[in-house]
Amino acid sequence: MRYAMAIDTRKCVGCSDCVVACQTENNVPIGFCRDWVSETVDGTYPNVSIELRSERCNHCDSSPCVRCCPTGASHFEDGGIVLVTHHKCIGCGACIQSCPYEARYSHPDGYVDKCTFCIHRVRKGEDPACVSVCPTKCMFFGDLDDPNSEIVNVLKNRKFKALAPEAGTKPQIFYLV
Amino acid sequence: MKEELFVSGRNIPNIDPYLHIWHWQIPIYLFLGGLAAGILFLAGVYTILGKDKEMQATVKWAPFIVPFALIIGLFMLFLDLKHKLYFWQLYTTIRLESPMGWGAWVLMIMTPISIIWSASYVREVFPNWDWKFKFLYTFEAWVIKNRWFIAWPMAIYAVILGIYTGILLSAFNARPLWNTTILGPLFLVSGMSTGAASIILMSKNHEERRLIGRLDLLFIAVELFFITHMIMGFLAGSEVQIQAAQLFLGGEFTVPFFVFVIFLGLLLPAVLEILELIGFKVPIVIPAILVLIGGLIFRFIMVEAGQITRYLY
Numbered sequence: 001m002r003y004a005m006a007i008d009t010r011k012c013v014g015c016s017d018c019v020v021a022c023q024t025e026n027n028v029p030i031g032f033c034r035d036w037v038s039e040t041v042d043g044t045y046p047n048v049s050i051e052l053r054s055e056r057c058n059h060c061d062s063s064p065c066v067r068c069c070p071t072g073a074s075h076f077e078d079g080g081i082v083l084v085t086h087h088k089c090i091g092c093g094a095c096i097q098s099c100p101y102e103a104r105y106s107h108p109d110g111y112v113d114k115c116t117f118c119i120h121r122v123r124k125g126e127d128p129a130c131v132s133v134c135p136t137k138c139m140f141f142g143d144l145d146d147p148n149s150e151i152v153n154v155l156k157n158r159k160f161k162a163l164a165p166e167a168g169t170k171p172q173i174f175y176l177v
Numbered sequence: 178m179k180e181e182l183f184v185s186g187r188n189i190p191n192i193d194p195y196l197h198i199w200h201w202q203i204p205i206y207l208f209l210g211g212l213a214a215g216i217l218f219l220a221g222v223y224t225i226l227g228k229d230k231e232m233q234a235t236v237k238w239a240p241f242i243v244p245f246a247l248i249i250g251l252f253m254l255f256l257d258l259k260h261k262l263y264f265w266q267l268y269t270t271i272r273l274e275s276p277m278g279w280g281a282w283v284l285m286i287m288t289p290i291s292i293i294w295s296a297s298y299v300r301e302v303f304p305n306w307d308w309k310f311k312f313l314y315t316f317e318a319w320v321i322k323n324r325w326f327i328a329w330p331m332a333i334y335a336v337i338l339g340i341y342t343g344i345l346l347s348a349f350n351a352r353p354l355w356n357t358t359i360l361g362p363l364f365l366v367s368g369m370s371t372g373a374a375s376i377i378l379m380s381k382n383h384e385e386r387r388l389i390g391r392l393d394l395l396f397i398a399v400e401l402f403f404i405t406h407m408i409m410g411f412l413a414g415s416e417v418q419i420q421a422a423q424l425f426l427g428g429e430f431t432v433p434f435f436v437f438v439i440f441l442g443l444l445l446p447a448v449l450e451i452l453e454l455i456g457f458k459v460p461i462v463i464p465a466i467l468v469l470i471g472g473l474i475f476r477f478i479m480v481e482a483g484q485i486t487r488y489l490y
Contacts, residue, residue, distance in 0.1 A: 064350055070278035071266040090266055091259025093198035094277045100351035100488040102196050110260035164488040166415070167350060 002061075002144040003079040003117055004172040005131070006151050006160065007054055011138035014039060014052040018130035018139070022056075025118060025129035029108050034115040035130055051177075054130065054139065057082060057103040057115035058163065058171030065095035065104065073111075079143070080172065081119050086111040100167040117141070144172075197484045202257040204476035207342045208371070209250035210284070211364055211472065213243045214339030215372015217291060219389070221332025224324055234380035235389065237298045242375060243291040251284055276348045280341050287338050290331050297321050339365035346483060354421035354483040357410055363403040364476075370396035371472040374465040386461055390450050393468065397447045404439070421486040430482045438478060442471015 014037050022028065022035050035056035042049050059082050066074045066082060073088035074095050084095075084104075089111035096104045096112060107113040118128035122141075126132065131139040142151035160174040216239045223229060229236040258264055268285065272278040297320040300306045308314050320327065343364030346355035373393040380386045411422035424430045446464030453459040 067274045068276060068348060070272055070275040070281060071263075071270045072272055073266075087263065088266055089260055090263045091261070092254075092257065092277055093259070094275070094349075096196060096198045097349045097484070098351050102487070105196065106198060106259050110263075112259075164490040167488050 001079040001146075002172070003059065003081055003122065004142070004144045004151060004174065005117075005128075006140040006154050006174045006176055008136075008138040008140075008154075008158075008176040009051050009053055010176065011136045012037075012052040012054060013136055015135060017133050017135055018054045021129040021133040022115070022118075025121075026116070028113075032105055032107070032113075034103075034113065053163075053175055055101065055103075055163070056130070056173065057099075057117075058101055058169065058173045059115075059117060061170035061172060062168060064098035064100075064167075064169060068094045068098045070094065077119060079122075081117045081122075082114075083116055083119065084112050084114060086113075100164050100169060101171070199257065199480055199484060201477070202253040204473070204480045206250045206253040206257070207345070207364065207476045207480070208473045209246040209253070210280075210342045211339055211368025211476075212371045212375060212469075213246045213250070213287070213291065213368075214335040214342070214365070215369040216240055216243050216375060217287070217294075217372075218332050218335035218339070218369060219372060219376060219392075220294070221328040221335060224328035225332065227325075229324075231382075232385050232388075233382060234385055235376050237301065238379045239372070239376045240291060240298070241295050241302075242379075244288065244295055247284060247288045247291060251288070254281075276341065276345045280345055283334065283338050283341055287334050290327070290334065293320055294324075294327065294331065297324065336365065339368040342368060346479065349483075351488060352483045352486055353414075353417040353488070354411075354424065354486040355479070356418075357407055359403055359407045359410065360479075363400065363407060366396050366399045366403065367472050367475060370400060371469050374468040374472075377461055377465040387454070390453065390461055390464075393464075394447060394450045394454070397443050397450075397468070401439075401443055401447075417486065417488055420489075421482075424482045424486070430478055433474065434478055437474040438471055441467055442475060443468075446471070 016037050019033055019035055019037065023033060026034060028034055035054060038053045038055050040051045042051070059080055061080060063074070063076070063082050066076060070092060071088050071090055073085045075083060075085065077083050091106060091110045091112065093106065096106065104112050104114045121128060127141050131141045140151045140154050142149035144152060146152065154176065155174060158176045160176045162171045162174055165171065220236045220240045223232040223235050255261065255264055267278065267281040270278065271282070297317055300317070308317065340361040343361035346352070347357055347360035350356050370393055373389050373396060376389050377386050377393065380389065408422050408425065411418040425434045446467040449459050449464040450461070453461055
């Protein structure tokens with residue numbers, strides 16, 4: 001089992017519904033977020049193109065955050081989901097420094113927090129909150145080891161990229177381009 | 178074709194400034210760790226060489242700083258933690274892959290060694306010192322008898338501690354300025370240099386100061402060589418590393434780096450030490466203080482600058 005996400009940058013309109021859904025679902029403190037929308041503009045007017053990306057923890061296969069954690073608070077759950085055990089985290093900040101995606105932040109309560117792929121929903125067979133609310137249906141969540149899953153199908157038929165693969169982290173969020 | 182690219186990242190006030198998570202505590206911790214490593218290494222080496230009578234400040238006086246430096250350093254690390262009450266979990270886990278974990282354990286070994294080392298000299302410094310308990314006198318006698326054997330692990334652990342202060346940063350691939358293997362050796366020699374400088378400050382013996390001064394000159398030369406190589410390595414690297422080097426070559430850290438670290442912290446003390454060696458009357462205290470301040474500023478600059486370098490995508 002290997003959970004992953006595919007996000008269609010050509011369908012995303014940058015509405016930030018995913019951000020709000022995540023904040024609501026996971027009780028993210030005000031002023032913080034576990035996912036966010038990035039906008040990159042290429043070219044010179046009038047020949048410009050915009051890419052919108054809903055970004056979050058990449059739940060990397062080779063996670064520098066899990067490696068550098070001195071207490072084992074950052075760890076892998078089934079399906080490759082990277083989680084932080086709050087009561088094991090000492091807040092040293094090593095994982096925040098180690099993440100090339102800047103996906104982690106220091107929660108006001110002291111521990112480090114980040115996207116969990118909504119593991120509490122996934123275990124019940126539901127999609128993560130961000131995926132479930134997307135009005136353009138541009139996000140796909142599923143198991144890469146299941147050949148019949150929608151995400152495998154979409155990755156088979158579309159061109160895609162991952163963010164900063166040169167960081168050697170083997171990220172598991174794929175952007176359809 | 179003209180191309181314009183900009184990223185309007187996220188705009189979330191409580192996150193973006195706070196990803197810069199390490200503040201003044203970490204550079205002070207790294208500085209004190211390096212200083213302690215330098216002193217203990219030299220103390221260990223001169224004990225092993227059987228020169229403890231000639232090198233009083235190196236073997237006896239300067240190591241008194243070390244337990245305080247390490248305890249303050251550990252306290253700085255504690256201050257840096259955001260989930261402070263859970264700090265003890267550093268010592269209930271062994272994570273071989275985590276530099277932070279290694280550091281915690283190395284300090285856990287190093288601090289008692291340094292305390293025992295200094296304690297064995299306490300009665301030479303304060304002849305009226307009373308250990309109160311008989312077993313402490315027995316232990317003291319045992320340590321004094323076995324100093325030569327204790328000096329070995331002490332010198333070796335000092336090298337590990339010194340290198341670790343660099344590896345703590347260099348292990349982070351996500352911060353291109355830190356992600357160079359030379360940072361470990363660089364912080365080690367820089368620590369040796371600050372250790373030598375504090376020995377010079379404490380020594381009253383002219384011969385000892387000359388000898389340690391010469392060693393310091395060697396450390397400074399190696400440090401300059403490593404810094405040059407670090408920057409050359411960056412410039413020959415990928416775009417993220419080139420941008421990291423640009424911080425020192427025209428970017429926002431150029432002036433503090435070249436003025437305080439390279440000129441005042443390395444070149445000027447080196448010149449003053451050379452002048453002293455060839456016979457000019459230079460108060461050796463001046464280069465020693467410059468080296469110490471330069472070493473501290475160097476760590477501040479590396480920690481600050483490293484945190485603004487990142488992967489580009």
